[in-house]
Amino acid sequence: MKKKLIASTFILVAISFIAKILSFLVRILLARKLSSDAMNYYTLAAPTMVFCITLAQMGIPGALSKVVAQSNNTKKPLVVSIFLSLANNICLCIIYALCIPFLAQYVLKQKELTPILYAILPLIPLVSISGILKGYLLGIQKHISANVCQLFEEVSRILFLYLMFVSYPYMDVMTMAKVAMYSISVGEACSCLYMLYTLNIPMKTIKQLPASFQQLQRQQLYEILSVSLPITGSRFIGSLTYFLEPIIMVIGLTSLQADEMVQAYGQLNAYILPIITMPSFLTITLSNFLLPSFTYHYTRKRYKHAQKLFTTILFTCFLVGMGFSALCFLYPEQLMQIFYHKTQGAILLKQLAIPFSLYSLQPVLSSMLHALSLSKQSVMDTFIGSITRLTILFLFASSMQSSILPIALTIGMLVTTIMHAIRLSVALQHNT
DSSP, X not given: OHHHHHHHHXXXXXXXXXXXXXXXXXXXXXXXXXXXXXXXXXXXXXXXXXXXXXHHHTTHHHHHHHHHHTOSOSHHHHHHHHXXXXXXXXHHHHHHHHHHHHIIIIISOOGGGHHHHHTTTXXXXXXXXXXXXXXXXXXXXXXXXXHHHHHHHHHHHHHHHHHHHHHOTTOOHHHHHHHHHHHHHHHHHHHHHHHHHHXXXXXXXXXXXXXXXXXXXXXXXXXXXXXXXXXXXXXHHHHHHHHHHHHHXXXXXXXXXHHHHHHHHHHIIIIIHXXXXXXXXXXXXXXXHHHHHHHHHHHTTOHHHHHHHHHHHHHHHHHHHHXXXXXXXXXXXXXHHHHHSOOTTHHHHHHHHTGGGGGGXXXXXXXXXXXXXXXXXXXXXXXXXXXXXXXXXXXXXXXXXXXXXXXXXXXXXHHHHHHHHHHHHHHHHXXX
């Protein structure tokens, strides 16, 4: 059992590492091909995209993986998840499409963003389908297949972007930003095709879905929603913070100061954060592995094995996070030069390196809280961290301007991570 766990973990880490490299190649391709204005528009639209993804998935993938892992009948939770996702996506697509003009002109105060925001629409159903398929694969313990889909997603994005930039070398700013946004939908579509091929679902089963919807019971819906809603709450708070940040940061600023803030925001989110959060390829993969696996063993009263699984994954994430933070602290200019062919932002990368070593623990701690049925507490921690971040930004943006962005980001992240750790420590002591 121990050898199997180590082998599975190693394979998952290897796949995730390759996927992260491919993901970074996408970012490098965008950073080098997009003009600064196109990158700023894409960065400003990204929080809306993340917010829509959170609402579209509604925490269903994580809930499905947990329910399937502890269920003897895997078909019922899958049918429930498809039904909930379908109903949610129809409503969300209609509401979002109607709100785009208002969102661009009055909320984000950038009317030019309208076509880029429309480019998010096809992503909503695609990301819901891919989330359900991945959650189901994780629930039936096919972790490798669930993570290989990331390779298909990133490779297809790279190919799409490369072909578009080669075929149309003189795109205007808006077209560049739209192509960057559409590439995400292309990646999700290819990921879905791979997972459908892996599951090899018979056509007969697909045709029986409408009849299966009619047989759903309230208890089955509640089983998924009781897990998905708290997960959604946590991610909703995080994505809402991300969505509100570019709105709050320009309140009370002059036009010149607002332009400077937007430039700093674009640099932080488009160049610095992708490097500093690179270990997330491991932490997110292992946390996705941990939630159904820990639940599987814990519900069967294999407490020692469940505890060992958590300790191994947490320690691995900590070592990787500390190692990469040390690399960012010692060689910030070299990393910026390698990835982006420029050293602008190296000082900020060095400043964020040490505190962000703890960020690698956050997904694992959050997954454990969900596994121990402490989802509400996890949501509260995320809420407090997000409120802290936005409050600091609101109070000090006018006086400290762009320098407040990394400070607010770091403090908010540390508050959430430390509160997760305290809650989990108390919970584990109580259960043991």
